[in-house]
Amino acid sequence: MLCDYLVQILTARVYDVAQETPLEYSSNLSARLNNKLLLKREDMQSVFSFKLRGAYNKMVELPPEILAQGVIAASAGNHAQGVALGASYLGTTAIIVMPVTTPQVKVDAVKARGGQVILHGDTYDDACAYARQLEAEKGLTFIHPFDDPLVIAGQGTIGMEILRQYQQPIHAIFVAIGGGGLISGIAAYVKRLRPEIKIIGVEPVDADAMNQSLKAGKRVRLSQVGLFADGVAVREVGEETFYLCQEYVDEIILVNTDDTCAAIKDVFEDTRSILEPAGALAIAGAKAYVEREKIEGETLLAVACGANMNFDRLRFVAERAELGERREAIFAVAIPEGAGSLRKFCECLGRRNLTEFNYRIADQKEAHIFVGVQIQNRADAAKMVQTFENCGFPTLDLTDDELTKMHLRHMVGGHSPLAENEQLYRFEFPERPGALMQFFGSMSHNWNISLFHYRNNGSDYGRIVLGMQVPPDDMEKWQAFLDTLDYPYWNENNNPAYKLFLA
Structure with missing residues (x-):
């Protein structure tokens, strides 16, 4: 399998549409970390992401008669752009099924490259299931975003470029993980030629499907995933990518939203470029690794893998970056x-x-x-x-404290003698038209809202903190209501910040 991947990566046909991206020295971050940090600038591709490599390599290898019938893909955005661009270059049609939570900048980019966009479901998995249905109905070829050897080989050309561009010792390469295609391709190549280099995956704490799978020794399907880093919001990793990560990935580091926002700011200060959350994960992971290991004087490399950021999310990023730093x-x-x-x-x-x-x-x-x-x-x-x-x-x-960071800092000073029998809960739900009204419509009209705060952060989950006056006799009904929800909630009645400022 390894020799196959080495050959497939060396012969991958990606450069019809992709460019060899630069490996840049991050001066400010290097000085702060006391290590040499290099950024592989995949955000500089024409679609602002590495995804066109794997998508095109898969499509260009299809028999002409199959390619002519058209292709279909499911994607949160970056893979979609790669498929749309490749289809346009190869003279075929592309249908892209995208979650309704996809940032508008990615939807518009797919349409601009000739792709037909269908919005369906709240997550990648929802979109993928529908794309598979359309694949059968319309006789199209499905271009998988990560679990395909040709896609993996296309992404692996990044590893090939890294070793060609930097031939001195490298302590570790940090790579974001969603479904695992990017890190699988890089690891399969790098470990064959430079096995001493550590390959370290980076996942969000609320979307760590690969981390949980490797620990369990089998693929684990997450019941839900956080959508802040929408480019890696995958509930289940691929079969092939799981196998490759078992073989070649040294470890996985988990980072939170604040860490990711801080990394976006770090890269901006060094390059004046703005990465999307998934694109900044590797940088956040490198920082966390240095803090944990207390290393100095080593060469670290992070793949800046995407820059399709919605502008209206920058307020949230700026707010949380200070905490992350x-x-x-x-x-x-x-x-x-x-x-x-x-x-x-x-x-x-x-x-x-x-x-x-x-x-x-x-x-x-x-x-x-x-x-x-x-x-x-x-x-x-x-x-x-x-x-x-x-x-x-x-x-x-x-x-x-997440309740404080998301809500209470905007609401302090809200003690009220009228808020009897108040129950305080946090909720998250996929941000989509009508979601807030659907939330309200599911409640009993016999309960009175005594506190409410809502934050909308672009394509992230909508976040609510709710104070509801529920009489003691109605607590069973209240719990029954909570049990009917399809999204997560947290009981915050014992939160110390709530008791100080709002209860």
């Missing part, structure tokens, strides 16, 4: 309610830069302050907690 901490601080207390707190802060400061009287004895502060690192945040405590101010570090 460990440059902002969020605290809830209790101070005595009395003259001079606020001044004493400010003196305790010293010359720290504030990013946020919210204050509202809570009762006659104690006030709670919600404050964001610029920090150098997470250790610095811990020192700040100790400083506040030494000044006599009980402090709660909320930096890693």
